[in-house]
Amino acid sequence: MTQTAREIQFREALREAMSEEMRRDDRVFLMGEEVAQYNGAYKVSQGMLDEFGPKRIIDSPISENGFAGLAVGAAMYGLRPIIEFMSWSFSLVAADQILNNVPKMLYMSGGQWGCPVVFRGNDGAGGQLGSTHSWCVEGLYSNVPGVKIAIPSNPYDAKGLLKTAIRDDDPVFFLESERMLGDKGHVPAEEYTVPFGEAALRRQGDACTLVSFGRPVNFCLEAADELRKTGIEVDVLDMRTIRPLDIESIIRSVRKTGRVVVVDQCWPFASVASEVITQVCERGFDYLDHQPLRVNTEDVPTPYAKNLEYAYLPNKEKIVAAVRRTLA
Amino acid sequence: MPVRTAFAAQIEHLQILDEHGKLDERLAQGTLTDEQVVFAYERMIDYRKLDEIAFTLQRSGRMYTYPQNKGQEAAALGSGLAMRKGVDFLVPCYRENAALFLHGLPPECIFLHWMGDERGNAIPSGVNVTPIAIPIGTQMLHAVGLAWAYKLRKEDRCVITYFGDGATSEGDFHEAMNFATTFNVPCVFFCQNNQWAISVPREQQTASETVAQKAIAYGARGIQVDGNDLFAVYKATTEARDRARAGGGITLIEAITYRLGDHTTADDARRYRDTAEVESWAAKDPMIRTRKYLESKGLWDEQKQAAAEEHGKAFAQDIVRKSEGIAKPEVREMFDHLYAEIPDELRRQRDTLRTHSLGLYPEQSGLAVSGRRGS
Ligand SMILES: Cc1ncc(C[n+]2csc(CCOP(=O)(O)OP(=O)(O)O)c2C)c(N)n1
Ligand SMILES: [Mg+2]
Numbered sequence: 001m002t003q004t005a006r007e008i009q010f011r012e013a014l015r016e017a018m019s020e021e022m023r024r025d026d027r028v029f030l031m032g033e034e035v036a037q038y039n040g041a042y043k044v045s046q047g048m049l050d051e052f053g054p055k056r057i058i059d060s061p062i063s064e065n066g067f068a069g070l071a072v073g074a075a076m077y078g079l080r081p082i083i084e085f086m087s088w089s090f091s092l093v094a095a096d097q098i099l100n101n102v103p104k105m106l107y108m109s110g111g112q113w114g115c116p117v118v119f120r121g122n123d124g125a126g127g128q129l130g131s132t133h134s135w136c137v138e139g140l141y142s143n144v145p146g147v148k149i150a151i152p153s154n155p156y157d158a159k160g161l162l163k164t165a166i167r168d169d170d171p172v173f174f175l176e177s178e179r180m181l182g183d184k185g186h187v188p189a190e191e192y193t194v195p196f197g198e199a200a201l202r203r204q205g206d207a208c209t210l211v212s213f214g215r216p217v218n219f220c221l222e223a224a225d226e227l228r229k230t231g232i233e234v235d236v237l238d239m240r241t242i243r244p245l246d247i248e249s250i251i252r253s254v255r256k257t258g259r260v261v262v263v264d265q266c267w268p269f270a271s272v273a274s275e276v277i278t279q280v281c282e283r284g285f286d287y288l289d290h291q292p293l294r295v296n297t298e299d300v301p302t303p304y305a306k307n308l309e310y311a312y313l314p315n316k317e318k319i320v321a322a323v324r325r326t327l328a
Numbered sequence: 329m330p331v332r333t334a335f336a337a338q339i340e341h342l343q344i345l346d347e348h349g350k351l352d353e354r355l356a357q358g359t360l361t362d363e364q365v366v367f368a369y370e371r372m373i374d375y376r377k378l379d380e381i382a383f384t385l386q387r388s389g390r391m392y393t394y395p396q397n398k399g400q401e402a403a404a405l406g407s408g409l410a411m412r413k414g415v416d417f418l419v420p421c422y423r424e425n426a427a428l429f430l431h432g433l434p435p436e437c438i439f440l441h442w443m444g445d446e447r448g449n450a451i452p453s454g455v456n457v458t459p460i461a462i463p464i465g466t467q468m469l470h471a472v473g474l475a476w477a478y479k480l481r482k483e484d485r486c487v488i489t490y491f492g493d494g495a496t497s498e499g500d501f502h503e504a505m506n507f508a509t510t511f512n513v514p515c516v517f518f519c520q521n522n523q524w525a526i527s528v529p530r531e532q533q534t535a536s537e538t539v540a541q542k543a544i545a546y547g548a549r550g551i552q553v554d555g556n557d558l559f560a561v562y563k564a565t566t567e568a569r570d571r572a573r574a575g576g577g578i579t580l581i582e583a584i585t586y587r588l589g590d591h592t593t594a595d596d597a598r599r600y601r602d603t604a605e606v607e608s609w610a611a612k613d614p615m616i617r618t619r620k621y622l623e624s625k626g627l628w629d630e631q632k633q634a635a636a637e638e639h640g641k642a643f644a645q646d647i648v649r650k651s652e653g654i655a656k657p658e659v660r661e662m663f664d665h666l667y668a669e670i671p672d673e674l675r676r677q678r679d680t681l682r683t684h685s686l687g688l689y690p691e692q693s694g695l696a697v698s699g700r701r702g703s
Contacts, residue, residue: 037600038527061497061533062464062525090463093498128392128444132462298683299674303662304446311659 006189011044011181013155014120017162018045018082020191022052025080028166031058031067032084032121041086042122042181068094071117072101080166085121088175089135102171103146118165120174123151124215124265127178128309131301138214139266141173142242142275148196149242151175153217155185157240160194168196177215197244201253205233208259208323211250211276213239216263216295216314223319234323242272250276251284258289259326263314268296290326295319337544341552341584344559347612349620351559359563362627364409368558369618369628370636372401375426376615377640378435379589381648382442386593390652392444397425399556399588402614403520404490405430406561407583410569411488417456419471419489421464423520423587427490433457439651447657465491465498468517472504475513475572486514486569494525496542497533505546505580514572516565517548517580520555522587523609527600543580555583556614588613 008016022028030045030052036059039046049057060067064085071081085091091098098119105115125134142149148170152158158176165172202217203210203224210220217238224234235253239246254260260280264273273294280292295314303309344355360368379398385391397404400423408427411418418424418431429435432455441448441460449459458474461467471489478485495501496519508515519539523530536542543550549571553560561583568579586609590597597606622628663670663678670678677683 034526034528041526059528059532061528062494063497063499065499066497093463093465093500130444130446130462298662298677300662300666303657304444305657306444307656308659308662312662 006187007184008155008187009181010155010158010176010183010185011040011042011046013159013185013187014044014162014176015046015048016187017159017166019048019051021163021166022048022056025166027078028080028082029056029058029074030082030084031060031071033060033062033086035059035084040084042178044084044176044181064090064093065097068097068119069101071119072097072105072115075115075117075171076105076113080116080118082118082120082166085119087129087133087135087178088121088123088137089129089133091119091121091137092135098171098173099141099144103144106170107146114169115171116169118162118168118172118174120162120165120176122178122181123175124177124179125297125302125309125313126215128304128306129302130304134302134309136266136297137173138175138242139264139271142272143270146171147243148172149175150196150240151214151242152240153180153212153214153238155183155187157194157200157238159187160192161196161240163193164196167193175214180215180218194240196241197246198240199246199249200238200240201235201249202238203234203236205235206257207232208234208261208326209250209253209257210234210236210261210263210319210323211239212236212263213242213272214265216265219314219316219319220263222316223323226316226320227323232323232327245276245279247276247279247283250280251287254280254284255287258287259323260288260292261319261322261326262292262294263319264294264296265314266296267299268294269299271296293322293326295322337541339538339540339550339552341554342560342564343554343557344563345554345557345617345621347556347617349617349624351621355563356559359559359566360409362625365558365618365622366627368402368405368409369615369622370639371405371426371430372615372618373636373640374643375401375429377637377644378425378647381644382439383589383593385648391439391442391593393592393594394442395422395592396587396589397423399609399613400424400520400522400585401426402558402618403518403555403561403583403585404428406558407488407490407518407565407581410562410565411486414454414456415485416569417458417471417474417485417487419458419467419474419487420460421467421491421495422460422462423492423522424490428457431455431457434650435647436651436654439647440654443651445654445657447654465495465500467491468495468504469500469507471515472508472511472513475508475515476511479511479513484573486516486573488516488518488565488569490518490520492525493519493521493523493530493539494528494533495519496539502546505543505548505578508578509547512575512577514575515578516568516572517543517578518565519580519582520585521582522555522585524587524591524597524601526591526595527597538582540580540582543578546578548578548580550580550582552582552584555585556612556617558614558618585614586612 262273404426408430540550
């Protein structure tokens with residue numbers, strides 16, 4: 001079969017994943033603030049109310065802890081909830097449910113009651129939304145055992161990973177970015193899924209390994225293109241899921257390059273970047289020709305002002321500089 | 329055993345100035361003076377102009393996003409007038425600008441905030457207002473804590489907290505009400521029920537017939553007022569304030585009003601609201617009835633209207649000038665105010681811009697040289 005050159009937006013890819021899974025499995029429903037009548041605060045669920053009706057596309061009162069907890073119960077009784085947080089920042093209101101209940105339900109019930117809920121929504125800064133509205137939760141939440149965390153960087157993965165997430169028997173935190181919802185990319189019309197725990201090699205080179213996940217993968221690609229102009233070719237690994245983490249692919253690459261820079265849109269302290277670097281040191285120390293570097297945000301709340309927010313976040317220039325440093 | 333009534337309650341609805349500008353003289357007694365009403369009406373004109381100019385600024389890219397207050401001015405002004413400036417404390421969400429301005433918050437702070445600059449939330453000292461609360465509902469608990477501090481320190485002061493109808497669905501609302509009543513603190517809960525929470529209508533938010541009745545479960549008093557009626561709002565808030573100050577208990581005021589504009593400039597409410605509904609509420613606009621009332625009392629005329637509108641325009645333009653005249657923050661400022669005292673490591677980062685990712689190598693970001701970047 002010839003591959004269709006179909007290009008769709010990130011938000012459309014998410015919508016297709018949910019709609020296809022809802023057609024396939026009538027246990028799946030979508031609940032959240034503004035998801036139905038409004039077609040989603042960011043238009044991800046556009047048209048889904050029309051297709052699936054108000055029993056499966058449900059506008060919630062402004063009660064994050066409420067609908068997160070309700071999803072736990074519904075999942076325990078066999079349903080497959082998709083819970084949309086308008087922003088992952090507001091999932092903090094639901095911390096007791098999503099961190100203290102969701103990941104432990106199966107464990108505490110001796111394997112009886114799983115919690116196959118997909119929690120999804122916008123994660124990360126860059127939209128000038130101020131510090132309380134710009135959370136990158138992956139650093140904080142990936143510390144908790146019992147959840148899976150998917151974080152796509154492009155429409156193709158968004159669709160494939162979300163389908164996998166919905167079918168998964170474990171709870172999945174699915175992190176999107178408001179800044180990427182309009183990004184277009186190739187998404188085949190044919191059915192496919194993207195498995196968890198398999199990084200994608202986006203660029204190939206032997207000078208250095210760039211490891212990232214989510215939106216900053218795109219900054220890494222820009223940096224790789226920039227570096228190529230001066231003859232520096234790097235591996236860019238898009239992790240796609242943080243839990244499970246495909247450390248094997250990272251080690252394989254580092255073995256080739258001897259250098260690693262981890263790019264992470266979270267704070268540096270106890271971040272996913274810290275974890276990746278620790279594991280690289282534990283398992284690939286002998287391959288390293290330079291100490292591992294990380295490009296995180298500054299260690300302060302996300303600034304609101306545009307120029308400060310820009311300076312705070314990882315970007316192409318910072319990544320290029322870090323790679324050059326490993327080569328110096 | 330006979331069945332008896334364990335508890336019964338009812339909720340009153342207070343209206344003093346109806347939508348045609350007709351005043352109930354008896355109920356209005358001891359409320360607002362003529363002077364105060366004229367003052368409030370003039371502020372409505374000023375702040376409506378400010379709202380309009382914010383909207384146009386946003387459309388031309390000079391404002392990041394902005395939640396219009398249009399239609400809710402009487403609720404903010406009536407309640408703001410009832411609280412004592414410099415004594416009582418206001419704990420807002422984001423749709424009661426007029427109350428904050430009355431209590432001394434410079435309007436350019438609000439503009440600066442919505443232009444995307446945290447310095448807009450740096451409230452000048454002496455102004456008893458807390459920063460705008462973005463996570464819905466969180467501020468109500470802060471209000472109760474503030475009021476509790478007043479009580480423990482035996483100060484005769486009172487707190488008012490503002491929130492929307494949608495915010496009553498958050499656990500924070502319920503926990504705040506419960507604490508306020510069990511601790512019996514001097515706090516007034518002021519709900520601006522503007523019928524909508526973005527696209528979710530009030531009926532979908534709660535199955536209660538009124539928001540006010542939620543008070544009863546917590547042992548508070550609930551009252552519903554016509555939120556577009558300056559007099560009713562003022563009277564209910566004054567009573568609630570005095571009752572709270574005297575240790576007489578908590579009042580939840582439900583001000584029935586309407587968000588005449590979009591949720592924010594990022595929204596287009598026409599997609600989910602009936603034109604007929606919007607028009608019926610437009611006729612209840614607080615400005616229309618307040619003006620009618622003033623005219624009927626001979627306190628207002630065309631000439632005064634024209635002058636007030638001129639004043640409003642100049643006022644709004646002045647605020648734009650002031651807020652746009654503030655220089656952009658320096659990159660180094662992102663390290664300020666994180667801790668009471670800046671730790672050595674952050675100080676070093678701030679002073680040298682040699683941080684983890686920013687300027688560890690000055691060529692990294694193009695920022696380190698001047699410490700600034702245009703946007
Ligand atoms: C905890 C949290 N959840 C969701 C949001 C997104 N949000 C912003 S405003 C809003 C609606 C609030 O409605 P209401 O309380 O009635 O206030 P109104 O805007 O009508 O004045 C929502 C859901 C948020 N800011 N915080
Ligand atoms: Mg509302």
